[in-house]
Amino acid sequence: MEMSLVQDQIPQQIQTNGLAIGQANGQAIDKPLSGGDIAAPLIEAAPAANVARYNAHERIKGHGVRGWMRAFHIIFTFALYQLFVYVYHRGWFVGKKDESEEKHLQWQAEWISRQLLKLGPTFIKIGQAVSTRADLLPLAYIKELSKLQDSVPPFSHDEAMRIIERELEKPVSSLYAEIDSRPIAAASLGQVYRARLHSGESVAVKVQRPHLEDVINFDLAVLRGIARFMMRFPKLVRGIDWEGTMNEFAMTIFEEMDYVQEGRNAETFREHFSRWREVYVPVIYWSHVSPRVLTMEFIEGTKVLDLQTLTDRGINPPDVVKLIARTYLKQLLEDGFFHADPHPGNLRVMNDGRMAFFDFGMVGRITPQMQSLMIDAFFHIVERDVRGLTQDMINLNFLSQNVDREAIRVVVEKLFSDYLNLKLGEVRFRELTYELADVVYEYPFTIPANFTYVMRAIMTLEGIGLTMDPNFSFFDVAKPYAKEFMLKREGRQFRDALIKKLIYGENHEIQWGKMWKLAKIAAKMAYESWVAPLAR
Numbered sequence: 001m002e003m004s005l006v007q008d009q010i011p012q013q014i015q016t017n018g019l020a021i022g023q024a025n026g027q028a029i030d031k032p033l034s035g036g037d038i039a040a041p042l043i044e045a046a047p048a049a050n051v052a053r054y055n056a057h058e059r060i061k062g063h064g065v066r067g068w069m070r071a072f073h074i075i076f077t078f079a080l081y082q083l084f085v086y087v088y089h090r091g092w093f094v095g096k097k098d099e100s101e102e103k104h105l106q107w108q109a110e111w112i113s114r115q116l117l118k119l120g121p122t123f124i125k126i127g128q129a130v131s132t133r134a135d136l137l138p139l140a141y142i143k144e145l146s147k148l149q150d151s152v153p154p155f156s157h158d159e160a161m162r163i164i165e166r167e168l169e170k171p172v173s174s175l176y177a178e179i180d181s182r183p184i185a186a187a188s189l190g191q192v193y194r195a196r197l198h199s200g201e202s203v204a205v206k207v208q209r210p211h212l213e214d215v216i217n218f219d220l221a222v223l224r225g226i227a228r229f230m231m232r233f234p235k236l237v238r239g240i241d242w243e244g245t246m247n248e249f250a251m252t253i254f255e256e257m258d259y260v261q262e263g264r265n266a267e268t269f270r271e272h273f274s275r276w277r278e279v280y281v282p283v284i285y286w287s288h289v290s291p292r293v294l295t296m297e298f299i300e301g302t303k304v305l306d307l308q309t310l311t312d313r314g315i316n317p318p319d320v321v322k323l324i325a326r327t328y329l330k331q332l333l334e335d336g337f338f339h340a341d342p343h344p345g346n347l348r349v350m351n352d353g354r355m356a357f358f359d360f361g362m363v364g365r366i367t368p369q370m371q372s373l374m375i376d377a378f379f380h381i382v383e384r385d386v387r388g389l390t391q392d393m394i395n396l397n398f399l400s401q402n403v404d405r406e407a408i409r410v411v412v413e414k415l416f417s418d419y420l421n422l423k424l425g426e427v428r429f430r431e432l433t434y435e436l437a438d439v440v441y442e443y444p445f446t447i448p449a450n451f452t453y454v455m456r457a458i459m460t461l462e463g464i465g466l467t468m469d470p471n472f473s474f475f476d477v478a479k480p481y482a483k484e485f486m487l488k489r490e491g492r493q494f495r496d497a498l499i500k501k502l503i504y505g506e507n508h509e510i511q512w513g514k515m516w517k518l519a520k521i522a523a524k525m526a527y528e529s530w531v532a533p534l535a536r
Helices: 060-089 103-120 119-128 138-147 155-169 212-230 242-256 259-272 307-312 316-336 368-382 384-394 406-422 429-442 449-470 474-488 492-502 510-535
Strands: 019-023 027-032 190-196 202-208 295-297 301-303 336-341 347-350 356-357 363-365
Touching: 019 510, 060 103, 060 212, 103 119, 103 138, 119 212, 155 202, 155 295, 190 242, 212 242, 242 449, 259 295, 307 316, 316 336, 316 356, 316 368, 316 449, 316 474, 336 406, 336 449, 363 449, 406 474
Parallel strands: none
Antiparallel strands: 019 027, 190 202, 202 295, 301 347, 336 363, 347 356
């Protein structure tokens, strides 16, 4: 018998497990929350050194020979990798003829993983970013690169303890009753220790790597120099906003390096999902937080890709995927604030069946205007409206506003028509992305920087979904929930826009066909919510 992800006995989640963290005369206080109380304002984090800042003006020339040597190391590493791949696909690979393709791919994945580790935190972060792209990468790559998420070499324990004491301005012994002598996990930006507070709570303590700001700024300066050089060859890099993507990556990684901001992001996420009993966010202990140290509740549970353990616990993995997909539709279409790094290490099924989200350093934000455009695009996909999708590509800045729309419309229609003839459940981002990549290099398409992390989050989710359920389709799962969120969305501006798009055409005449579809959606939702449960 399968265990439901939502159990009736699970209480409504409230901040700090029933405690509101407040502030009185500069001191942290804990007070119980009654059912109708509003949580007290969060206390300020402990005093610390200045937050790490992105230096967009740092140049490779300013580092002299060291900068050019670093650039050569990076270019040589990835050029050598491309050579290996080229030689392999040409059939020139030296090795036993009876070796399987899987063994060759495993060798390639191990090699690139080792090189990323040698290149350091910036490139480890890049490796982590692609480690869940089962939609794009072979399984051998996924397995090897996923090790970067938990198996990055840790830095010195003594150095970590010095960082904690410097940041929180107290001896470690006065901050924690116990703290492990070895980290339980190490990642590109920091490492995590299990500890216990003097008040008895089991916590996870995340400590940032030393000198990280200098390391990241140096690598970004080198990468900007490489990007500028590559821009001299527009045919080689066509279709990618390198400068915008670089700035987006820099802003995101430096926000991720600010653990105070990460704590605030977690609180925002908790507030948005306060009515979802299936979702849980670890408690942040603000008296033990600084820009480089984060103390949060330690959560026991099962990683989402530990399929055997989930099955042994009576949990159906496809149900887990559907829950994650529902949460992302809410984040994207309703909240405008989303977890931008949903790799398996940041998701865990708790012992009581709830889904716990971790690591809110990398988040994305979507303006109401972009939400509206995304909703338009989703309806056009559902309705197989290829011409509408073409306009969506322009509105979302995948195409320039000055493009010859009639000339490019045929290309876009050809691209999407092949996929819209399929059932939604048969559509895969992997194939669509390959097709789009060919078009990007041949026509004036651009992937806008502000859309990069939306696409990444969705594709990462599909990668997890395909690993857990080979029949998973984001479109299939998204369809009913997207409609639900669209219809529940509050606010006059959204309602006016929705009515205009769904009911009125460009000439402001009522389109009765679309109005009838909307009425059927609403009726079906009402039946499933009220009538169907009574009939069971």
